[in-house]
Amino acid sequence: MINQLISSAENKIKLAENKNLLDVSAIRRHFLFPERGRIVTNNAASTQPPKELLNLYTDLSKDYENVHRGQSNASRYITNLFEESYNIITKFINAPDRRNIVITRNTTEAINTVMYSLLTQFRDGDNIVTTFMEHNSNYVPWYGLCKEILPKFGIKVECRLARFQPQTGELDLTHLKSLVDSRTKIICCIGASNFLGTKIHLHLVKEIADYSGYLQPNGECRSLLLVDGAQLIPGTFTDFHTLNVDYLCFSFHKMLAPFGIGVLCAKQHLLETSLPFLYGGDMIAEGDVSPDYVGYNSLPWKYAAGTPNILGTIISAQALRLLLDLALNPDEQKYFLTTNEFNIQTVEGAMNRISSHIKMLTEKAMYILSRIKGITIYGPKNVNRRTGLISFNVAGCNPFEIAEELNKAGVESRAGCHCATLAHKYLKLDPPASCRLSFYFYNTIDEAEFAAETVNKIVNSKNRIDISLNTNENTLNNGLTK
Ligand SMILES: Cc1ncc(COP(=O)(O)O)c(C=O)c1O
Incomplete structure (x- = not known):
């Protein structure tokens, strides 16, 4: 009897646990790679796209048109989908508003966007702190800024590297802290390492940034914090609001979407007060261009110069909706291609x-x-x-x-x-x-x-x-x- 009770209790626990398990066989039916017999275990480079996202290219092509550049029904339709994509991304990472979102080609371009938009703010004697754990995308731009670009303008900025513990793969926060001082304009730190796999204690890095004493142009007294989330966001619930970092970058090709789209999520006041990264069409206020003055478009379009990767953006945002479906119920399309609302708790549950x-x-x-x-x-x-x-x-x-x-x-x-x-x-x-x-x-x-x-x-x-x-x-x- 007791044994029966124990085993029924165990079964109940197992059932409860199973509710939290992914239905991997059902998930795999959404992909082409299993048909090839491929064992895809190089996902940190890029993940596989579900069939629905590939088919979406064809479906969207029926109304193929540019955005913000036409009065046709097709242009309005695609423009709406494109703009809605910003809202989906905003919600997924719990950013306050779509004005926080910059669409880029990838994480690398997102980090370069920050570097170029801050370029003119650096003062002689400033420093940048990054780590030995970075992907080259979050080191080489800062190296280039310090060693090649700013010296041409007579400005010396040092790039400092924080160590990690070789045995544990953990970031040496004591060393990081010792490198940060009142001349540290920005700390640029990986969210999770693409080599060691380590997830960084970002709240502790944030604390170090907050107490640096660096005087920013808006009067704030702290270092900025950029997080390279390329390896963190695809598999870990990440909430921009709670992290409270200044810049968060990631790539969609590491989380189901096809290649071509990345995101910079940044605090609005920083995007408002920084110079644009790229200059050209659509990033200017309608009609506000004259020989002596150019007025910029409002956010998020100030950072969307030129014709964007329209289909890529729409499909990447839908990848987030599909990811929710696959994680929560792969046999039902509750979020993909619907207007059903989701909140941050839904994202947290799925992630x-x-x-x-x-x-x-x-x-x-x-x-x-x-x-x-x-x-x-x-x-x-x-x-x-x-x-x-x-x-x-x-x-x-x-x-x-x-x-x-x-x-x-x-x-x-x-x-x-x-x-x-x-x-x-x-x-x-x-x-x-x-x-x-x-x-x-x-x-x-x-x-x-x-x-x-x-x-x-x-x-x-x-x-x-x-x-x-x-x-x-x-x-x-x-x-x-x-
Ligand atoms: C941690 C990290 N940062 C940045 C990147 C660069 O991403 P992308 O090639 O999409 O710019 C990668 C890609 O592997 C990465 O793993």
Whole structure:
């Protein structure tokens, strides 16, 4: 009897837990890659697009027209969809208003937008603090500003790099704090590392920025904070309002949408008072151009010079609606292509399900990988501190060869420095490379297991070949010396 009670209680717990599990088989029916038998585990580079988003290109093409540039029904229709896309993005990341949103090509362009819009605000003797954990996209623009652009105007600005703990992959906040002072105009920090997988304690970085004492042009006394959210936002609930950072950048091609659209979400007063990044059509106030004066358009259009990637923007925003559907109920289209409202709690619920699934995959793969002799897995040991990527090296194995062998077994991975060149060099990796598996919410637990087991097999068979080569060499040498 007691046993029956226990097992029925256990079943109830399991059922409750199951409610929170993603329906991965149903989710996978929305994609083309399973038909190819592909094991897509290079999602930190780009994710796969659901069929609905690809079909949307064709559907939208029936009313193909430019935005803000015509009086036709088609132009009005596409303009409405385009403008509504800004609202969807705003809601998804809980920004106050669509005036906070700048649409770019990708995260890299979003970061460059900040760099160019602040260019003229830097004062001689200022500094920028970033970290050794950055993707090159959040280091090279600041390097360029400090080493190449500002010196041409006689302005010296230092670019400082905060360290991370090699063993744990955690950002060294004490070191970061020691680099920040009353001349730190901006701190530029990754949200989650694309190499170590570490999620940064952003509220602690924010605290450091807030107490720097830097005098900003509007009288505020603090450093600005830019967060590169490219690896954070696709798998982790991210709320711009709560984070309270100044700039948040990310790319849609890492969260289901096809290539071509990124976002800069910024505090409105910063976009209002900064110079535009690109100058040209549509970013000017209607009719306000004369030989001596140009008036800018209101936000968000001040940062939308030239004909934008219209279809890309609409489809990327719909990718967010579809992501909610896939996470919450993949058999129903409650949000995709509808006008149904969603709030931040809906997004949080969906993203938490996605995070839990990715965590489960990562934990499984890390467990298998960690038993491989000679392996080094970079970043935090605790999956709660990580995103869904695992970078590793195995002593005596070339990471590129592992990736090639994985590919032969049908497992897609990435070897290289993943544009985290500073971090690879900081760890003195030679070559500056690692092999990386990265999961998204359409991956199954079997795929995570198979990918990790395949690494294990590759390493074992290489070790066997090495041993037999050594044995042969010894036999040969012995033969020769005799
Ligand atoms: C952390 C991080 N930042 C920036 C980028 C650059 O993104 P994009 O190529 O979309 O500009 C990436 C891409 O891998 C990334 O992982």
